[in-house]
Amino acid sequence: MTGRITEILRYPIKSHGREAVARVVLSEGQSLPWDRHWAVAHEASEADGSAWVPCRNFTRGAKVPGLQAMSSALDEDSGIVTLTHPDLGELRFDPDTEGDQLIDWTRPLMPEGRMGSDRVVRAEARAMTDSDFASVTLCNRSSHRAVSQRIGRDLSIHRWRGNIWFDGLAPWEEFDWIGREVQIGSAVVLVRERTTRCAMTQANPETGARDADVLGALESWDHRDFSVLAEVIKGGEIAVGDEIGRL
Known part of the structure; x- marks a missing residue:
């Protein structure tokens, strides 16, 4: 099964703004270009x-x-x-x-x-992501919809501050990718771990006010995880609309 990329997002200044881009070139061992630069x-x-x-x-x-x-x-x-x-x-x-x-x-x-x-x-060495390795964050829209449904209202995907969003796969299917290689466009990544979430997800991306118990919703599945962190092992161009799936 494969999904398709719906959004590519970067955060040039860590925690200070988000930006959507149509395509990027991933490089082996590096994060998304200009992400957390x-x-x-x-x-x-x-x-x-x-x-x-x-x-x-x-x-x-x-x-x-x-x-x-x-x-x-x-x-x-x-x-x-x-x-x-x-x-x-x-x-x-x-x-x-x-x-x-x-x-x-x-x-x-x-x-x-x-x-x-x-x-x-x-960042002179590498992107200042939260992970101790140069990572890209893969986010499943189906998992996002599951969280929205648990809370009882639509939530913005921007609460998660992820890099590569995709749709067309089952909720939480991305967790099965841990330790596996995933093809994204012409690039390949190795999915290394889940992303454990913090209080930033509680804040509304339109207003900045905390207005949803996102962490409580995640805990209903016995974890505080959303999305997965991956390492680029083969560089290549990726674009909105490209396929994404496990090799």
Whole structure:
């Protein structure tokens, strides 16, 4: 059985905006191009981008739910990122040289008592994903619909901040891919593990307000997992509409 890719999403600045693209070229051992290419380090973080560090070093939606409502657009030629937020308006800046603008712009979203954002760091080694290996996230729309049905209303796929969305397969079928190779367009990935979810999924991607017990819904299946993390073992181009399936 094969499914088809419905969306490809990247997150140029970790936890700060999402962007849909029609096609990308995956490279062996790398994450989605430009995905988590920058991240915002908080005041207590020692992250400088030279090496991968865990997500606790960064400002993220699990602690700052208002970030969930942010969208982004990256100009790959110039490196300029444009962010939009329903409460903050628009910010256009260069993350490499104008990170202070982002820190100032997002300050109204920071909850009291949380460590403030301090600086924007660029990933020099590899993408600053939550996994300790360079990963792409594969998300099943059928599994998403199952969660929506359990909660009792439609949810946006953007709660999950996944990379490659597909449809046409059974709910939770992606969990059977662990340890297996999967063909996506002309690329091949090795699915390594499930993605354990955090409080960021509770926040509405339109408003940034926590409004759904997504973790409670997942726990009704005796886990907190949604989507799977995969490693690219054969590079190639993938596009919306391409087939995806286990080899």
